[in-house]
Amino acid sequence: MDTDDEFMSNVSSEDDMLPDDSDNDLSGDEDFGFDDEPDHYIIDSQKDGAEKRKAAYDISFKVYQPADVQKQQNDLIDEVNMILDISKEEAAILLRHFRWNKERLIEDYMDRPGKVLDAAGLSRSSAGPPKMQVIPDFMCDICCEDEPGLESFALKCGHRYCVHCYRHYLAQKIRGEGEAARIQCPSEGCNLIIDARSLDILVTPDLTERYHELLHRTYVEDKETLKWCPAPDCQNAIECAVKKKDLDKVVPTVTCLCGHRFCFGCILNDHQPAPCELVKRWLKKCADDSETANWISANTKECPKCNSTIEKNGGCNHMTCRKCKHEFCWMCMGLWSEHGTSWYNCNRYEEKSGTDARDAQARSRISLERYLHYYNRYANHEQSARLDKDIYHKTEKKMVQLQKESGMSWIEVQYLNSASQALQTCRQTLMWTYAFAFYLARNNLTEIFEDNQKDLEMAVEALSEMFERPITELADPKLKVEIMDKTSYCNKRRVILLDDTAQNLAEGMRTRISFWSVRMANK
Amino acid sequence: MATQNKRIAKEFSDCTSSPPAGIKVTLADDSDLHKWHVVLEGPDNSPYTGGKFGVVIKLPLDYPFRPPVVTFATRIYHPNITNDDQGNICLDLLKNENWKPSTKIHGILEAVRNLLAEPLPDDPLEARIADEYRSDRKEFDKNAKAYVQRYAKGPLKFTTPGSSSEGTSEKKGGAAAVGAPGPGPSSSSSGGGA
Numbered sequence: 001m002d003t004d005d006e007f008m009s010n011v012s013s014e015d016d017m018l019p020d021d022s023d024n025d026l027s028g029d030e031d032f033g034f035d036d037e038p039d040h041y042i043i044d045s046q047k048d049g050a051e052k053r054k055a056a057y058d059i060s061f062k063v064y065q066p067a068d069v070q071k072q073q074n075d076l077i078d079e080v081n082m083i084l085d086i087s088k089e090e091a092a093i094l095l096r097h098f099r100w101n102k103e104r105l106i107e108d109y110m111d112r113p114g115k116v117l118d119a120a121g122l123s124r125s126s127a128g129p130p131k132m133q134v135i136p137d138f139m140c141d142i143c144c145e146d147e148p149g150l151e152s153f154a155l156k157c158g159h160r161y162c163v164h165c166y167r168h169y170l171a172q173k174i175r176g177e178g179e180a181a182r183i184q185c186p187s188e189g190c191n192l193i194i195d196a197r198s199l200d201i202l203v204t205p206d207l208t209e210r211y212h213e214l215l216h217r218t219y220v221e222d223k224e225t226l227k228w229c230p231a232p233d234c235q236n237a238i239e240c241a242v243k244k245k246d247l248d249k250v251v252p253t254v255t256c257l258c259g260h261r262f263c264f265g266c267i268l269n270d271h272q273p274a275p276c277e278l279v280k281r282w283l284k285k286c287a288d289d290s291e292t293a294n295w296i297s298a299n300t301k302e303c304p305k306c307n308s309t310i311e312k313n314g315g316c317n318h319m320t321c322r323k324c325k326h327e328f329c330w331m332c333m334g335l336w337s338e339h340g341t342s343w344y345n346c347n348r349y350e351e352k353s354g355t356d357a358r359d360a361q362a363r364s365r366i367s368l369e370r371y372l373h374y375y376n377r378y379a380n381h382e383q384s385a386r387l388d389k390d391i392y393h394k395t396e397k398k399m400v401q402l403q404k405e406s407g408m409s410w411i412e413v414q415y416l417n418s419a420s421q422a423l424q425t426c427r428q429t430l431m432w433t434y435a436f437a438f439y440l441a442r443n444n445l446t447e448i449f450e451d452n453q454k455d456l457e458m459a460v461e462a463l464s465e466m467f468e469r470p471i472t473e474l475a476d477p478k479l480k481v482e483i484m485d486k487t488s489y490c491n492k493r494r495v496i497l498l499d500d501t502a503q504n505l506a507e508g509m510r511t512r513i514s515f516w517s518v519r520m521a522n523k
Numbered sequence: 524m525a526t527q528n529k530r531i532a533k534e535f536s537d538c539t540s541s542p543p544a545g546i547k548v549t550l551a552d553d554s555d556l557h558k559w560h561v562v563l564e565g566p567d568n569s570p571y572t573g574g575k576f577g578v579v580i581k582l583p584l585d586y587p588f589r590p591p592v593v594t595f596a597t598r599i600y601h602p603n604i605t606n607d608d609q610g611n612i613c614l615d616l617l618k619n620e621n622w623k624p625s626t627k628i629h630g631i632l633e634a635v636r637n638l639l640a641e642p643l644p645d646d647p648l649e650a651r652i653a654d655e656y657r658s659d660r661k662e663f664d665k666n667a668k669a670y671v672q673r674y675a676k677g678p679l680k681f682t683t684p685g686s687s688s689e690g691t692s693e694k695k696g697g698a699a700a701v702g703a704p705g706p707g708p709s710s711s712s713s714g715g716g717a
Contacts, residue, residue, distance in 0.1 A: 142587055142624045144530040159625070169624055172588045177620065188616075188623045188630070 057272060057502035061240040061254045061264065063229075066216070069237050073219050076102055084109055089195040094120050096181045099222040120193065132163055132201065140165055142186065155198060159187035166202055170194075174207050180214030230267050231260035240264040247276045249506045261425075270428050273501035274436040282435040286375060296368065304333050304357035333357035374438040378431050385427035388464060392420040398471055406475040415480060419467055419487045426460045426490050429498065436501075445504050452497040459490045530587060531556045534628050543633045551681065557582040560681050561632065566640040570667035571599070574675030578635065580628065590622035593635060596681045600663075600670040602642045602653035613648045614638065 064072070073092075080091040083106060097120035098105040109116045132151045139146035140162035154160035161169075169186045173179045183199075185192040194202075196215075203211050220226045220237045224244075229236045234256060242252040242264060251272050252264040261270040263279075271279045300309045303319075305326035310319065317330040327336040334357055399413040433453045440446050463486040466479065473479055535556065538548040545564035552558065561578040565571030577596035583589045595610030605611045614634060615621050647653030656663045 142530065144533045161625075165624065168585075168588050172585070179620075184623070186624050188626045190623075 056500075056506065057251065057253070057498040059240065059242055059250060059252045059254070059264075061238055061252070063254075063257045064226075064237045064239060065257070066235045069216060069219060069226075073100075073216070076100065080105065089197045090117075090122055092196055093122055093181075093193055096218060096222070100219060122193070122195075135160070138162075142169075153198075153202060155185050155192050155194060157185055157187070157190050157192045159185050159190055161186055163202070167204055170199070170203055171207060174203070174211050174214065178214060180211050181218040227264060227267065229256040229258060229260055230262055231256060231258050234258040234260060238264060249275070251275055251502070251505075261428075270425075271432045271435075272429055273498050273505075274432040275505065278436060278439050279432070282378075282438065285371075286378075289371070301330070301333070302361055302365075304328050304360060328357065333361060371438065374434045378434040381427045381431035381434070384464070385424060385431065388420065388423045388427065388467075391468065392424070395420050395467075398474065401471055402475055405471070408475075415484050415487070416467075416474070419463060419483050422487045422490045423460065423464055423467065426456060426494050429494050430457055430460060433497070448500060449497075449504075452493070452500055456490070456493040456497055459486060459493050462486055463490055528556055531582060535559070537627070538629055538632070543629060543636065545636055546632050548632075551579070557584075557586070559628070562679060563632075563636055563639075565671060565675065566636055569640045570664040571639050571671055571675070574671035575679060576639075576675055577679040577681045578632075579681055580631075587624040587626070590617045590619060590626075591628065591631065593617060593631065597679065598670060598674040599639075600652065600667040601639065602644045602647040602649055602656050603638055604648060606649050606652065611648065612638070613643075613646060615646075 073095075076095055077088055077091045080086070080095060080102060081088045084091065084094075086094070094105055094109070094116065095102065098108075105116075132153050134149055134151055136148075137146075138150060138152055138160065140150065140152065140160075142161050142165040145162060145164075151163040152160050153163050153166050166186065170183065173183045183194045184190065185194065199211065200208075217228075220228055225241055226237050226239050228234075229238060236256050236258065238254050238256060240252055240254055242250055244265070247265045251274065253261060253270050253272050254264050255261045262268065263271055263276060265276040266279065268276075268279060274282070296309060300311045302309055303321040303324060303326055305328075306321060306324040308321060308323045310321065312319070312330055318327065318336055319330050320327050328334065329336055334355075395416050399410075399416055402408055402413045402416075403410060430453070433449075433456075437446075437450070437453070440449065463483070466483050466486060469479065474483075535548070535550070538546075542548060545566060547562040549560045549562075550556065550558070551560050559580040559582075561580060563576045563578050565574040565576065575597075576599060579594050579596050581592040581594075583591065593612050593614070595604055595612065598606070598608065598610065600606065603613045612635065614631075616623075616626060616631065616634060642653075642656055644653035644656045652663070652666075655666070
């Protein structure tokens with residue numbers, strides 16, 4: 001992963017093709033062996049990348065590191081601080097109150113400053129900077145201590161408590177409840193918010209970091225165009241302008257600097273080409289149905305008359321449906337009455353009633369079988385991606401070994417890395433094409449989609465097979481070229497599939513011909 | 524610990540020397556300031572009038588930085604109090620995020636008693652009772668009074684679930700008897716108050 005950092009720092013979504021690009025750069029010859037490829041969409045190398053047509057699935061986004069996020073906040077605070085002539089602390093509180101909508105804040109404040117300040121918990125009585133004080137005869141209302149020399153603190157509202165209680169209160173809020181931007185004065189009924197400067201005085205050093213982190217987070221959480229990268233331990237935020245209402249026609253896939261690829265719409269892992277709504281339904285369906293469907297498929301039959309699902313719980317073939325009282329034979333599904341005296345012994349396979357019943361049964365099982373068809377392929381790619389990943393971890397060792405045994409340099413063995421990454425991304429895409437296909441409406445677009453899917457799948461399986469060869473074979477220059485070819489081909493097939501699908505999605509929404517339909521699949 | 528006890532001791536003496544109207548406070552156990560027993564008289568002008576309700580207040584170890592836990596030990600028919608032997612209360616100022624360390628138990632007790640006088644059906648724990656309170660006040664009053672007759676007239680018990688098996692089983696038996704609306708309360712009133 002970390003080897004990608006230099007590539008990934010390019011903040012546009014063209015990162016999509018980077019495994020491919022890096023491969024090309026290393027080989028120095030990107031289009032060998034592809035003369036027979038349709039040339040309507042060939043990925044150009046990086047040098048003229050700026051001019052290439054923007055792929056339909058491409059969306060623009062930006063990755064911000066923690067310092068960038070901080071700077072944005074500071075800039076906004078400075079701006080409001082200058083325009084409205086209020087302190088930075090107050091500007092920060094107001095901005096947080098308005099969920100960082102600067103325009104609305106300024107507009108409202110110009111209209112009715114008093115109301116805005118009250119609502120944000122900023123009282124207007126002016127006083128000096130906040131400080132801790134020792135006041136004679138003071139008794140803290142929280143702990144009821146009144147010893148002389150007790151240090152106390154109060155906000156502008158004048159509700160005074162001892163510093164010990166104040167700190168305990170803040171620790172409880174910050175550590176216990178994860179609150180930072182909207183901590184109120186400890187006094188009952190007082191909604192004055194504790195400003196940053198007061199907090200800086202009061203918050204003990206062990207909490208400062210946590211407190212600033214929480215403040216920092218509210219900025220991203222409050223803004224609709226910003227989201228945190230969900231990868232564990234990643235602190236970056238991503239900005240993307242895709243609106244929630246457009247999620248039915250775009251799949252906003254973004255790549256963080258840490259290498260994690262995810263959907264900006266739903267924060268799940270990359271699920272191109274399937275739209276978020278479809279993904280949500282599919283995952284729910286899988287969670288609800290898959291095991292059940294498999295079990296039903298293996299262990300039950302349906303009553304030939306009323307289609308109730310029936311599990312055979314005794315040895316006898318004479319079935320009586322609990323629901324409709326229909327009597328039939330479990331073996332041939334035909335009427336029991338036609339069995340005459342040959343009880344417990346069904347040899348009547350050719351009889352008409354039995355054939356008809358079995359046909360009806362088969363028809364009613366079609367939708368179940370259809371679902372299982374897609375589900376099993378989806379699950380298979382998911383599993384294969386995991387297995388490929390295991391192999392990837394071994395690849396690093398392989399690469400070192402190759403360097404030793406064949407005298408190749410570090411850069412010369414990078415093709416294995418590229419191949420492994422191509423396998424990961426392509427399988428991720430393939431997995432979702434099956435979920436997508438389950439919901440696809442049947443028309444000529446489906447055929448193109450399925451052809452694309454087939455091409456990609458064949459290429460991926462071929463690459464996967466080469467990738468698993470023993471180290472001695474991998475050192476063979478001929479296989480190396482083959483793997484590089486296949487890697488590049490896989491990436492291209494994936495881009496073509498995504499591009500076609502994204503275009504159809506956008507188009508379908510525009511022309512109101514549904515490319516996919518949830519209703520259809522629900523029946 | 525010492526400072527907390529100072530606050531709690533002060534609050535307890537405030538609540539015993541000048542208790543809120545209709546409320547009597549004692550310690551569950553003289554050596555433990557963290558568990559209070561409260562006897563709450565049903566407010567006038569409410570269906571709960573004439574009833575005596577046992578309320579248990581448990582103060583967490585880091586009180587007053589966390590809110591106390593207040594539960595009804597006596598069963599009560601009310602939109603904001605669970606209709607079971609847990610007797611949980613939904614009161615805004617007792618929620619973690621709304622709790623302020625300067626809030627006093629004195630004020631909480633007043634708020635709880637006020638909740639009996641004026642239920643908040645828009646923020647219910649018992650949606651069915653809240654609906655009834657809104658749409659059929661007569662029926663609600665009748666049911667609430669029946670509960671008072673059945674549970675809030677006899678000697679008070681402060682047993683909370685788990686603390687005494689006898690107490691819980693007695694309460695569960697009661698719940699089953701009242702389950703049927705209409706004739707339930709009147710027919711079972713003889714078996715109730717024990």
